[in-house]
Amino acid sequence: MSNSDGNNLLEGLSKAMADAVEKAGAGTVLLNARRRFPASGVLYDSDLILTASHVVEREDGVPIILWDGAEHTANLLGRDPGSDLAVLRLSNPVSPRAEFAAQEARVGQLVLALGRPTPEGIQASLGVVSAVAGPVHTRRGGLLERYIRTDAIPYPGFSGGPLIDSAGQVLGVNTSGLTRGASITIPSGLALQIAKSLAEHGSVKRGYLGVRSQPVEIPQHQQDGLGRQQASGLLLVGVEKKSPASEAGLMVGDILVGFAGQPVADPDELFTYLTGEVVGRPTAVEIVRAGKLQKVTVTIGERK
Amino acid sequence: MNLGIDLSVTLTDSLADLCQRVNQSLVVVQNGRSGAGAGVIWRSGGIVVTNYHVIHRGRPRVSLLDGNEFTTSVHAKAKHIDLAVLKLEIPETERSALPIAEIADSRNLRVGQIALALGHPWGQLGSVSMGVITSLGRVPLRWRKGAVDLIRTDAGLAPGNSGGPLIDASGAVMGINTMIVGGDQGIAVPSHVINEFVDEALGQAELPVAS
Numbered sequence: 188m189s190n191s192d193g194n195n196l197l198e199g200l201s202k203a204m205a206d207a208v209e210k211a212g213a214g215t216v217l218l219n220a221r222r223r224f225p226a227s228g229v230l231y232d233s234d235l236i237l238t239a240s241h242v243v244e245r246e247d248g249v250p251i252i253l254w255d256g257a258e259h260t261a262n263l264l265g266r267d268p269g270s271d272l273a274v275l276r277l278s279n280p281v282s283p284r285a286e287f288a289a290q291e292a293r294v295g296q297l298v299l300a301l302g303r304p305t306p307e308g309i310q311a312s313l314g315v316v317s318a319v320a321g322p323v324h325t326r327r328g329g330l331l332e333r334y335i336r337t338d339a340i341p342y343p344g345f346s347g348g349p350l351i352d353s354a355g356q357v358l359g360v361n362t363s364g365l366t367r368g369a370s371i372t373i374p375s376g377l378a379l380q381i382a383k384s385l386a387e388h389g390s391v392k393r394g395y396l397g398v399r400s401q402p403v404e405i406p407q408h409q410q411d412g413l414g415r416q417q418a419s420g421l422l423l424v425g426v427e428k429k430s431p432a433s434e435a436g437l438m439v440g441d442i443l444v445g446f447a448g449q450p451v452a453d454p455d456e457l458f459t460y461l462t463g464e465v466v467g468r469p470t471a472v473e474i475v476r477a478g479k480l481q482k483v484t485v486t487i488g489e490r491k
Numbered sequence: 492m493n494l495g496i497d498l499s500v501t502l503t504d505s506l507a508d509l510c511q512r513v514n515q516s517l518v519v520v521q522n523g524r525s526g527a528g529a530g531v532i533w534r535s536g537g538i539v540v541t542n543y544h545v546i547h548r549g550r551p552r553v554s555l556l557d558g559n560e561f562t563t564s565v566h567a568k569a570k571h572i573d574l575a576v577l578k579l580e581i582p583e584t585e586r587s588a589l590p591i592a593e594i595a596d597s598r599n600l601r602v603g604q605i606a607l608a609l610g611h612p613w614g615q616l617g618s619v620s621m622g623v624i625t626s627l628g629r630v631p632l633r634w635r636k637g638a639v640d641l642i643r644t645d646a647g648l649a650p651g652n653s654g655g656p657l658i659d660a661s662g663a664v665m666g667i668n669t670m671i672v673g674g675d676q677g678i679a680v681p682s683h684v685i686n687e688f689v690d691e692a693l694g695q696a697e698l699p700v701a702s
Contacts, residue, residue, distance in 0.1 A: 194505050194508075194509065194660075194661065194662075196498060196501055196502050196505065197502055197505050197506060197509070197605070197660045197661075198659075198660040198661055200502065200605065200606045200660070201605035201659065201660035202603060202604070202660075204603045204605065204623060205601035205603040205604040205624075206603075207603060208601070208602050208603030208604070208623075209601070212602070299603060299623065306630075307626065307627075307628050308602065308626055308627060309602050309626070310602065310625050310626040310643075311602050311623055311624075311625055311626075311645075312622070312623065312625055312645040313622050313623040315622075340645050340675050340676075342625070342675075342676065343673075375547065394600075397526075430663060439578045
């Protein structure tokens with residue numbers, strides 16, 4: 188390719204990024220829910236705003252400013268401090284809503300962090316995806332199944348705003364409320380799942396099994412019995428009375444190795460499977476008892 | 492996938508070419524003990540633009556990145572917009588050899604477009620950092636009435652970047668890097684503000700239209 192083609196490419200990329208900011212910026216709102224420090228939110232449905240929980244200090248009549256300067260108000264529907272997400276409902280539907288990326292962020296991908304902390308206009312910073320990882324225990328006692336880290340600068344008021352790709356599609360919601368002195372991004376898939384629960388129930392439903400456990404090694408001959416390579420499982424060291432686990436007959440000393448068809452190798456993994464989706468549902472749990480694999484059906488309760 | 496790799500190599504090469512080209516219009520402004528700042532060859536006749544705070548004390552000396560050094564006079568300065576116009580003292584015949592920077596129309600900038608900062612951060616001559624335009628704003632002037640447009644960028648700036656150009660993806664100068672806020676936000680004075688100031692300083696309200 189000639190030099191001028193290269194330059195056209197660079198100018199093309201520059202224009203694409205400005206277009207992406209304009210497109211996603213239209214679905215990024217200013218949220219005035221704490222004193223003196225406005226933050227940002229993502230319009231994910233015509234009347235629903237997803238933002239960071241820690242920027243929402245007042246819950247009713249929260250002033251919202253849209254991309255075109257129009258002023259609205261919204262009320263808090265629910266929040267999940269564990270993932271630092273909150274959902275607010277606008278008093279009337281508006282457009283356009285943000286578009287979400289179908290695929291998860293990839294390490295090295297070009298991204299832009301957006302924020303609307305002032306009525307002056309959209310703000311953006313450039314970076315790449317540094318890591319996509321999880322699960323991780325957050326500062327507020329929650330467990331985040333997955334998170335994205337980037338090197339884009341999180342300017343003041345960017346919390347609650349979107350992380351977008353170069354096509355203007357939302358990869359996740361940015362927050363500096365979960366890790367001290369840094370910003371992480373809750374991936375779109377997880378954020379929308381939590382948002383759905385917040386909009387419907389006002390909180391995030393989580394499943395309840397009623398066991399205490401610790402990871403243990405599974406000897407090779409028992410792995411043969413599982414019919415798969417799985418080096419560890421969860422030794423049950425406590426079963427709460429009248430819990431779903433005890434009702435189903437689980438006992439101290441059982442080794443939990445599978446949940447709803449998925450292998451379980453450590454307590455975080457079990458936690459991520461105990462979502463609101465499985466509450467009230469009879470679920471197949473695989474255990475090793477006295478060296479033999481058994482399947483037990485447990486009706487999962489709700490963690491209060 | 493091969494196409495993707497070819498594209499990114501072309502992109503990387505063109506970025507390097509771009510910086511090399513614009514660096515020819517970048518100058519080093521030495522000012523005694525105040526350290527070095529940067530400047531841009533803005534117009535013909537040896538007209539260089541830099542920041543007021545880079546030259547406000549002493550007598551500045553200007554050199555190109557190839558080491559060619561010039562004595563310089565301060566033609567005009569404006570503290571309230573932190574700008575200064577310098578005139579390089581060189582023979583009329585050699586002035587045309589100075590590569591003049593291409594100037595962008597900074598009234599039509601967009602948030603998210605590529606921004607490259609050229610300058611001498613911590614004395615590292617001809618250094619480049621990349622980012623985007625973070626936001627466009629208008630702030631009240633200090634020391635006098637009125638307001639001025641400005642460009643904010645996430646391209647990394649450090650002492651020594653002052654007076655250097657913030658360029659777009661075609662290599663045209665969008666503004667002059669002037670200030671760092673909060674350690675991680677760069678502020679540039681847009682080219683249309685600079686053009687007005689240079690016109691005024693050179694005593695021509697409107698430039699003759701090139702045919």
